[in-house]
Amino acid sequence: MHFNEKELFGAALIGFDMIDGPFLKWKRGYSESANLLKLDDFAMNFYLAFRGGNAGKKPRAILYDKFYIVAFPRDLELCCLFMKPQGIENNLKELNKIALRIIDEMEVNDNDSEEDSDVSNEDTVDEIKRLILNLLNGTQMSTPELRRYFKLSNSQIWKVMSDLESANKVKRFKKKGRTVIWTIG
Amino acid sequence: MISKMLSSELHNLYKVSIIGAPAVGKTTILKLLSKNTIDRIYLPTHGFDLKTVKFDSFTIKLWDFAGQQGYLKSCSRDHLLGSDLLFVVTDSSPKNVLKSRELINYATHFVENNCPIIVIANKQDLAKNDGRMEPKRVEDILHVKTYGLTAINPAERNKLMNIIKKELEKIAKRRMKEIAF
Numbered sequence: 431m432h433f434n435e436k437e438l439f440g441a442a443l444i445g446f447d448m449i450d451g452p453f454l455k456w457k458r459g460y461s462e463s464a465n466l467l468k469l470d471d472f473a474m475n476f477y478l479a480f481r482g483g484n485a486g487k488k489p490r491a492i493l494y495d496k497f498y499i500v501a502f503p504r505d506l507e508l509c510c511l512f513m514k515p516q517g518i519e520n521n522l523k524e525l526n527k528i529a530l531r532i533i534d535e536m537e538v539n540d541n542d543s544e545e546d547s548d549v550s551n552e553d554t555v556d557e558i559k560r561l562i563l564n565l566l567n568g569t570q571m572s573t574p575e576l577r578r579y580f581k582l583s584n585s586q587i588w589k590v591m592s593d594l595e596s597a598n599k600v601k602r603f604k605k606k607g608r609t610v611i612w613t614i615g
Numbered sequence: 616m617i618s619k620m621l622s623s624e625l626h627n628l629y630k631v632s633i634i635g636a637p638a639v640g641k642t643t644i645l646k647l648l649s650k651n652t653i654d655r656i657y658l659p660t661h662g663f664d665l666k667t668v669k670f671d672s673f674t675i676k677l678w679d680f681a682g683q684q685g686y687l688k689s690c691s692r693d694h695l696l697g698s699d700l701l702f703v704v705t706d707s708s709p710k711n712v713l714k715s716r717e718l719i720n721y722a723t724h725f726v727e728n729n730c731p732i733i734v735i736a737n738k739q740d741l742a743k744n745d746g747r748m749e750p751k752r753v754e755d756i757l758h759v760k761t762y763g764l765t766a767i768n769p770a771e772r773n774k775l776m777n778i779i780k781k782e783l784e785k786i787a788k789r790r791m792k793e794i795a796f
Contacts, residue, residue, distance in 0.1 A: 560708070
């Protein structure tokens with residue numbers, strides 16, 4: 431692996447205030463690409479992305495669409511280095527193919543295991559229905575997507591969607607292969 | 616001079632936290648206050664979001680916490696500390712209002728006794744047939760000052776600002792007294 435310092439287009443230090451939370455303490459742009467993002471707006475998101483959660487492993491680098499960030503924590507502060515990736519498009523394409531393959535395999539496995547999770551509670555079902563209506567507001571989602579969101583089996587999600595459909599709260603937007611895409615009724 | 620400026624800024628700085636069950640409109644309230652475009656697509660907040668809003672002499676740091684239980688237990692507990700004002704948002708449906716009662720009980724352990732807790736009975740645009748409760752009814756159940764709101768309506772921004780302003784003015788007076796003391 432080669433290190434190319436020219437990939438570095440900016441740096442920032444994100445501090446953390448116990449009352450206010452993360453804030454942009456210092457920034458420096460090394461090239462015009464530094465204007466790629468408004469750091470003041472994103473300081474919080476970067477901090478959360480690298481240090482979110484109380485325990486567990488934290489990322490060292492995150493790749494975004496047009497840049498990547500490598501971050502080094504020091505106490506509560508986080509030093510972010512902004513880099514422009516070069517020549518990784520092909521790698522990303524290949525990795526995307528692998529990811530799609532994994533998603534497909536998982537789908538088949540999910541369909542095979544029809545273990546019902548505990549959604550017998552009426553309150554839970556009502557809460558799921560309420561959240562589905564919020565999720566579908568202004569957009570469309572497929573049955574498998576909704577099933578994964580709520581960790582339901584095929585029969586459970588179909589029971590929920592049928593109830594909502596009967597109450598005219600959702601409707602079938604279109605079919606993609608054998609998959610039904612839902613939207614608000 | 617600088618320390619004087621800093622102390623005056625800190626004096627007018629307030630931490631306002633927003634909690635509530637998933638999909639009740641917490642982030643929409645944050646967007647309403649920060650004049651961001653309100654879209655109708657629900658994307659759950661992960662962890663929390665922070666925005667700074669300035670109006671009159673107040674600088675408000677708004678903490679919008681994710682509604683998911685996992686986040687609430689792992690994240691909001693620590694971050695609720697130091698709140699000057701706590702909003703508990705409900706979508707005004709009977710079940711959600713009852714859940715809010717649990718949430719208020721939970722949150723009271725992590726905020727100071729003098730931190731006002733205000734309930735926002737959101738989604739007042741929904742039909743009564745859908746079970747939407749009036750703010751007064753919500754207040755009777757929760758025993759907490761409750762205001763009705765339709766956060767997806769940008770015209771309601773002033774209403775929300777006035778609610779916050781009213782509460783912050785009380786806190787500012789209290790702070791003045793504490794300083795004088």
